[in-house]
Amino acid sequence: MHINEITAQLEMTIVSGDSKTEVLGAYTSDLLSDVMAHANEGDVLITIQAHRNAVAVASHVDIPAVIVCNDRPVPDEMLEAGNEHGIAICTTPLSQYEVSGRLYTLFAKEP
Amino acid sequence: MSTIPINPEESPSFISELIYQLKIKDAMSTRLITASRTDTLRTVQEQMKEHKITGVPIVQGTRLLGIVSMDDIIRALNDGTIDEKVDVAMSRQLIVLEEEMPLAFGVSYMDKYRFGRFPVLNKDKELVGIITSRDILIALLVEFNKEAEAREQEPQGPPDDAQIRREFAVKKFDFEHAGKPTSEFKKELKGLGLAPRLLRRIAVASYEIEMNQVVHSDGGTIAMKVTPGTVEIVAIDNGPGIPDVQQALEEGYSTATEWVRSLGFGAGMGLPNAKRSADEFEITSSEQGTTVRCRFELATEEGA
Incomplete structure (x- = not known):
């Protein structure tokens, strides 16, 4: 699914990047090494890590989008990094638990 | 063996470095067989036979006067002048090398002048040696050997084939x-x-x-x-x-x-x-x- 199709359900705003970015699954973690070890290519990253290194990690393992939870402010340098690597950045007031749960349901409904 | 198959411009860098590092004196022979101007050509001919050489420098003390080559002897035998003094037959137009010159000069002189040997002088113009293409090749081979041994001694790192x-x-x-x-x-x-x-x-x-x-x-x-x-x-x-x-x-x-x-x-x-x-x-x-x-x-x- 494309991230612009799930903004309402996840109460999220796409703050930078392509709104048509396609995600194939999701991985939830705030430990970046854990993300690198276990996230799959095409997963959206659900995290509270709002800094450029989270984007770097995403790019290394081909994560196309990052959802920053709990309305954590996204610094400009993170947006820049997102643009540089072609990774969409979204924010939401929801917690990682909420986002993960809702997204899990959405993926489960996918044909 | 009048030419040396080395072209200073086109040889591998190791050879061109070597012939510029080595000097004439590193390759020349210092065991000089000479004659004086009052000796006869026959004496020189016997010297050549005895020492298996093809040219004899004619000297006065350490001063080089000329050179008598195998060609000069053959001509003298032909003309019946073999018992005359070397004075009359020796070449006086001499091409000489200096001992401090790089060996590269020797290589190019061999090619350029087509002489089998060149007398070598020091900076005081005294005759100190003689050099043939054979001397040059031997000197190069000795240096190759030294270099090869030195390279064998060097710790062998893995070859760097990084692309x-x-x-x-x-x-x-x-x-x-x-x-x-x-x-x-x-x-x-x-x-x-x-x-x-x-x-x-x-x-x-x-x-x-x-x-x-x-x-x-x-x-x-x-x-x-x-x-x-x-x-x-x-x-x-x-x-x-x-x-x-x-x-x-x-x-x-x-x-x-x-x-x-x-x-x-x-x-x-x-x-x-x-x-x-x-x-x-x-x-x-x-x-x-x-x-x-x-x-x-x-x-x-x-x-x-």
């Missing part, structure tokens, strides 16, 4: 630029058409050991070397070293500070991640620094 080599400096706590080297490596490898899964493994290992330097070391370098069939990522830092490498390789063990952890690093997964991702993993550490080497085989990956 691509990239290196970046990594600074302590420089989270801002962290990940850039890995991005560059990945970009480069992507261009080579590596399989996505392999690319990911390399990126993970590279980023982990890079972050390890950022978080724990006093700074260092991270490098990628691509050779036919392998990719190698090597991180070398300047200390302070890992006290217990085995422990550092255990998942969950970390010495990272709170604020490093708050960034999502320092969970004790870095080195284990890198190790798991690499086909070969090697770490050495002392107080002087830590070296982490991750190797990847290109052939083992499906679709690579």
